[in-house]
Amino acid sequence: xxxxxxxxxxxxxPSYKVAETDEFFAFLDIxxxxxxxxxxxPKKEVDxxxxxxxETYMGLMQFSRRVALAIEKVIPCQRVGMSVIGLEVPxxxxxxxxxxxxxxxxxxxxEKLTSEEFEAIAQKIASHL
Numbered sequence: 001x002x003x004x005x006x007x008x009x010x011x012x013x014p015s016y017k018v019a020e021t022d023e024f025f026a027f028l029d030i031x032x033x034x035x036x037x038x039x040x041x042p043k044k045e046v047d048x049x050x051x052x053x054x055e056t057y058m059g060l061m062q063f064s065r066r067v068a069l070a071i072e073k074v075i076p077c078q079r080v081g082m083s084v085i086g087l088e089v090p091x092x093x094x095x096x097x098x099x100x101x102x103x104x105x106x107x108x109x110x111e112k113l114t115s116e117e118f119e120a121i122a123q124k125i126a127s128h129l
Contacts, residue, residue, distance in 0.1 A: 003089055004091070008027060013035050015027040015117045016119060017122060018067060018122050018126050018129075019126060022043075023044070023063075025040075025057065026040045026041075028118055028121060030118070031110050032097075032113065033110065033111070034075075034077070034098045034104045035075060035106060035111055035121060036074070036096065036097075036121055036125065037097045037098065038066040038067055039065055039093045039096075041062050041094070042059075042092055044056060046091070048086060049089065052092060054092070054096050064082065066129060067096055067129070070125045075124075077100055078100050080097065080099065081097045081105050082094060084126075
């Protein structure tokens with residue numbers, strides 16, 4: 001059965017897309033730790049990051065770096081943090097989180113954004129890739 005993220009890639013579930021290549025997809029987290037919180041995923045459905053083949057793993061890191069650099073250009077923050085946890089959705093995903101304090105990295109406080117805010121943020125990040 002396809003994961004939630006595969007359904008997002010296939011357009012079966014809407015998302016706020018930031019970037020896409022033949023192998024990877026980036027979109028805003030709909031329950032963000034901070035504005036601009038983005039998920040980068042391989043299109044290949046693999047549960048655990050270290051089960052990715054080396055080429056896909058390295059490609060995901062390069063893709064995530066490009067997205068993180070774009071986030072830094074448009075979202076005021078001290079830095080963009082990266083986290084890989086993978087317990088909620090069994091599909092590899094890298095969290096790129098604009099950090100203001102350590103609280104943003106703890107997944108305990110969530111921002112509430114309107115669909116218009118999500119759209120604007122996704123477009124801003126995408127325009128700087």
